[in-house]
Amino acid sequence: MVTGVASGTETIESDEELPGIRKSEAAPARAFGAVGGHPLFIERASGQYLFDIDDNRYLDYIGSWGPMILGHAEPRVIDAIVRAAEKGTSYGAPTENESHLAELIMQAVPSIERVRLVNSGTEATMSAIRVARGATGRAKIVKFAGCYHGHVDSLLVAAGSAAATLGVPDSPGVTLGVSADTIVLNYNDSEAVALLFDAHGHEIAAVILEPIVGNMGTVLPTESFLQTLRQETLKHGAILIFDEVMTGFRVAYGGAQSIFRIEPDMTTLGKIVGGGLPLAAYGGKADIMDQVMPAGKIYQAGTLAGNPLATAAGATTLEILRDEPPYQQLETLGELLGSGLENAAAQVGIPARMQRVGSMMTLFFSESWVTDWPSADRCHRKRFSDYFWGLIEHGVYMPCSQFEALFFSARHTREDIEQTIAAAEKVLASMASH
Ligand SMILES: *Cc1c(COP(=O)(O)O)cnc(C)c1O
Numbered sequence: 001m002v003t004g005v006a007s008g009t010e011t012i013e014s015d016e017e018l019p020g021i022r023k024s025e026a027a028p029a030r031a032f033g034a035v036g037g038h039p040l041f042i043e044r045a046s047g048q049y050l051f052d053i054d055d056n057r058y059l060d061y062i063g064s065w066g067p068m069i070l071g072h073a074e075p076r077v078i079d080a081i082v083r084a085a086e087k088g089t090s091y092g093a094p095t096e097n098e099s100h101l102a103e104l105i106m107q108a109v110p111s112i113e114r115v116r117l118v119n120s121g122t123e124a125t126m127s128a129i130r131v132a133r134g135a136t137g138r139a140k141i142v143k144f145a146g147c148y149h150g151h152v153d154s155l156l157v158a159a160g161s162a163a164a165t166l167g168v169p170d171s172p173g174v175t176l177g178v179s180a181d182t183i184v185l186n187y188n189d190s191e192a193v194a195l196l197f198d199a200h201g202h203e204i205a206a207v208i209l210e211p212i213v214g215n216m217g218t219v220l221p222t223e224s225f226l227q228t229l230r231q232e233t234l235k236h237g238a239i240l241i242f243d244e245v246m247t248g249f250r251v252a253y254g255g256a257q258s259i260f261r262i263e264p265d266m267t268t269l270g271k272i273v274g275g276g277l278p279l280a281a282y283g284g285k286a287d288i289m290d291q292v293m294p295a296g297k298i299y300q301a302g303t304l305a306g307n308p309l310a311t312a313a314g315a316t317t318l319e320i321l322r323d324e325p326p327y328q329q330l331e332t333l334g335e336l337l338g339s340g341l342e343n344a345a346a347q348v349g350i351p352a353r354m355q356r357v358g359s360m361m362t363l364f365f366s367e368s369w370v371t372d373w374p375s376a377d378r379c380h381r382k383r384f385s386d387y388f389w390g391l392i393e394h395g396v397y398m399p400c401s402q403f404e405a406l407f408f409s410a411r412h413t414r415e416d417i418e419q420t421i422a423a424a425e426k427v428l429a430s431m432a433s434h
Helices: 023-031 075-085 096-108 121-136 190-203 223-236 256-260 308-323 327-347 373-377 381-393 414-432
Strands: 042-046 049-052 057-060 114-118 140-144 182-185 204-209 239-243 266-269 280-284 353-357 360-364
Touching: 057 414, 075 308, 096 114, 096 280, 096 308, 114 121, 121 140, 121 204, 121 239, 121 266, 121 280, 140 190, 182 190, 190 204, 190 223, 204 223, 223 239, 327 353, 327 360, 327 414, 381 414
Parallel strands: 140 182, 140 204, 204 239, 239 266
Antiparallel strands: 042 049, 049 057, 114 280, 266 280, 353 360
């Protein structure tokens, strides 16, 4: 194993984190800080496998933190990237394939009537919030503790208590001025949402959330929570933003909104939509999006936005997902993996809860279900760390934080899943005997 520091990730060493921004643990998650170790340096990837620089092979359950739903180096995606590269890597001008990808996105997610392509999920949420503020003429943003929306200054804010609090910056470099307009509530707390809107509804530009959370581990919304958000935002003229950077094309082709049948006003997409290249998107109702330049006055631009390599990878990935949907298989194998991991813990008396949607899941080392950040925070971090390193020893590469979702791809086979469960059984049994 290699020792060293991954670039840009070395600053976070402990998991003594404030709530809300688990990502001081997660964006730098690849440094393995949360599990107290050094990261593996990866040399190449193929299908369901990663290979480190010492040529050890791992079954990959991170999938680049979400994008690789088709597996690594999917031949049709690579072919599309190569063909695009031969025609030049950037023009700074419109292309047909950019419009084609936009069409694919709007067909998949009908609440998106207009869409803009950007380079990262962070840019997508940052832009969506600017548009929401510009369109409403209001300043305040509501977010939920434990939800991550990229490293946007105004969203790097946590609460620290179950009650609504004024935003306190969670990272050096984020000023109080920037965070003061961010209000943090607990996920699934419908009552707090209703109370807040009663008192401050006319000041709120937008509510942003992960409609299924991946970034405190996998946490599902209650149906009444999403309904309350939809009702209160409509009633008070605030914009509801679903951050589907992780869930888009993952939990279903149409994202979480297609599962719950709740239409947000705006949606952000990333990860899968770029097919493994840097590309993300934001969009929504025409009357909101038409306020973005050049049609409207709200500024947003990007030198490399709609980059031809990224649109080739993204469009090819979406076409494959549309024409050969893997979601049934992902659900079948997800059920097998989820119940297998949960049973492996139960058999040896280690308290654990499996929370899962399709191919996205988290085994929480907890006695109770995780529904919000305070309940996530009660998980047994040391046990998670032992579990993680034990699996690495067995060639299984899972997310290195209790507060990340595991993903698998359409290339993972039933044998891979069974092998993973067998490895988890061994690891958990040895943890229980210590
Ligand atoms: C990953 C993620 C982001 C940030 O995307 P980047 O491309 O890493 O900037 C935003 N929101 C959610 C829900 C995410 O999972």
